[in-house]
Amino acid sequence: KNQVEQSPQSLIILEGKNCTLQCNYTVSPFSNLRWYKQDTGRGPVSLTIMTFSENTKSNGRYTATLDADTKQSSLHITASQLSDSASYICVVSRLGGGSYIPTFGRGTSLIVHP
Amino acid sequence: EADIYQTPRYLVIGTGKKITLECSQTMGHDKMYWYQQDPGMELHLIHYSYGVNSTEKGDLSSESTVSRIRTEHFPLTLESARPSHTSQYLCASSPRGTSGSWNEQFFGPGTRLTVL
Numbered sequence: 001k002n003q004v005e006q007s008p009q010s011l012i013i014l015e016g017k018n019c020t021l022q023c024n025y026t027v028s029p030f031s032n033l034r035w036y037k038q039d040t041g042r043g044p045v046s047l048t049i050m051t052f053s054e055n056t057k058s059n060g061r062y063t064a065t066l067d068a069d070t071k072q073s074s075l076h077i078t079a080s081q082l083s084d085s086a087s088y089i090c091v092v093s094r095l096g097g098g099s100y101i102p103t104f105g106r107g108t109s110l111i112v113h114p
Numbered sequence: 115e116a117d118i119y120q121t122p123r124y125l126v127i128g129t130g131k132k133i134t135l136e137c138s139q140t141m142g143h144d145k146m147y148w149y150q151q152d153p154g155m156e157l158h159l160i161h162y163s164y165g166v167n168s169t170e171k172g173d174l175s176s177e178s179t180v181s182r183i184r185t186e187h188f189p190l191t192l193e194s195a196r197p198s199h200t201s202q203y204l205c206a207s208s209p210r211g212t213s214g215s216w217n218e219q220f221f222g223p224g225t226r227l228t229v230l
Binding site: 004009031032034041042043044045046049089093099100102104105106107109 | 118154155156157158159164204205206217218219220221222223224226
């Protein structure tokens with residue numbers, strides 16, 4: 001069964017600290033993995049995309065890693081800011097019928113306190 | 115900021131009412147999607163469209179219907195709303211193609227529906 005599991009479910013950190021969010025998946029055949037950020041009351045916005053051959057990608061203070069062998073990804077946030085408070089969703093896509101089929105994780109809710 | 119819009123943002127209605135959730139995008143994207151999202155849960159695909167006059171049901175069974183008469187417009191209709199329909203509804207679009215970067219979905223702000 002194609003599944004995406006994220007941990008932790010929620011996380012509270014102090015402003016300025018670093019944190020790492022985890023994503024494990026069983027989606028097959030793997031095509032790509034995206035991390036989205038979803039602010040409260042808003043739609044998700046893409047942060048990074050990684051394909052099979054990529055094992056790290058950065059977008060500002062966000063760095064995603066991918067281990068396609070163990071089917072794990074992480075999202076590392078450096079020097080957190082209050083605006084980082086959001087839900088972070090891992091989405092793994094497989095290619096089927098000529099189109100991408102995404103499987104969504106439940107997200108990690110991050111709260112950054114001053 | 116993506117050019118995809120949803121109205122209304124919030125809706126509270128009584129049981130049995132017919133409602134239409136609007137979704138429009140100005141990016142010329144062929145593909146459009148409707149998702150249902152409950153608090154703390156993953157997004158569930160309920161409808162999608164690959165272009166004008168194309169509509170398909172998603173993974174999650176839904177009593178809603180959709181139409182795609184114009185590329186930019188993808189409304190979702192509930193003929194008779196029930197309390198079980200209370201949820202957040204997110205609309206998204208993506209451009210055509212199988213290139214890795216092209217399956218990024220651009221999401222609207224969502225409609226939070228409450229059925230009393």
